[in-house]
Amino acid sequence: MPSAPVIGRFAPSPTGPLHLGSLIAALGSLADARSQGGRWLLRIEDIDPPREQPGAADSILRSLERHALHWDGPVQYQHDHAERYEDALARLRRSGDIYACICSRAALARAGVPDCLGGCRATTHAARGMPPAGAWRLRHGGAVHYRDRLRGELSEDLGVTCGDFVLKRRDGLYAYQLAVVVDDAASGITDVVRGADLLDNTARQCWLMQRLGLPRPRYLHLPLIVGADGQKLSKQNHAPALRDDEAARNLWQALDFLRQSPPPELARSSPATIVDWAVGHWRPDAIPLADMPA
Ligand SMILES: [Zn+2]
Incomplete structure (x- = not known):
């Protein structure tokens, strides 16, 4: 049976600038999709305006570009998708x-x-x-x-x-839950690669997909970076923003965190070269399970 073409995605919320934890999710999802000959989409999850930070979405796009993480097709914004969310709710009401x-x-x-x-x-x-x-x-x-x-x-x-x-x-x-499930289906996402902080949303999302009659993607939850206090590195606990002028170093560090064994000299290459290396050498089976410090 021919399998569907792989489509992955990165879906950040514009609640702050990109940090190392979100870079790991971006690079991991890109490498996983492109290593299977697939496409990689970008979606800004801006459905919760009170939590959003002005300018964060643009800052995330700029950082991704500086890190040579180039998405396929136009950027999608969830604030444009109210109609499809209402359609899904109408079906579930019926x-x-x-x-x-x-x-x-x-x-x-x-x-x-x-x-x-x-x-x-x-x-x-x-x-x-x-x-x-x-x-x-x-x-x-x-x-x-x-x-x-x-x-x-x-x-x-x-x-x-x-x-x-x-x-x-x-x-x-x-x-x-609603926005993610409806949008992933609308984009034909086959592979969800994201941080393990989202693991406990997966059962709810699978159940919603089932009720909407939508196909279920494959899931890969990446380990999280934790700080010295054992807490997840996140925008909420003020993880430092990535320095775009150190993109190569950041990318190398992300690959090292995912135990992809990047050669030391790769750290001196351009961001584009490092991303190409990540796609060419992607080994999901080498990714550790446990959360750990960077
Ligand atoms: Zn009630």
Whole structure:
């Protein structure tokens, strides 16, 4: 059976400049796709304006270019995709997979339940006409089994971990899970290579794909850089921005972190040469599982 052409992607949120952790995800996803003769797309996940930093999206694009991480096709922006998210929600409303939950966060906390007190779940809004203003929740289906290329078979019982999860918030913002699943399918993404901090989103995303009848990509979650305190290096804990004038050094360090064994002299090459080397020598089986310091 001929397999579909590989399409990978890098999908940063514009909450700050690129840092070494995000460079590892960018380089890893590019090398994985291009080493299989595939394409590599770039999507800016700008669906949460309160968390975004002005100018961050442009800064990320500039840094990627300076690191010779050149994407295929136009940059996609999630803020352009509201129509496709609404289409997906409309399908899920028709199939009865989602319901409008009007339970307040305070009421849920008092009751000690993660999702809904039950009244909204039991009601079919289609029968009542207009749904009340609330968060749209997806009915969970219990255990979800999926595979990670590094970790093997994994499973998560959504009934235990999160219950019916939100796809569109009460304030009108789309949830990350909905945007990622709908956009990956629209772009024909076959291979998701991303940081292990996103591993615990995978079961929810697989379940949503199943309810929408969308194909499931292959998953590879890369280890994270942790600081001296054991915390993940992230924009939230003020990871230092990458210096674009040290692109070659940064790329070499990212390859070394992923245990791709870049030769020492490669560090003196141009960013484009290092990226070509990464594609030509990509060995996903050499990637370590454990998070570690840079
Ligand atoms: Zn509710």
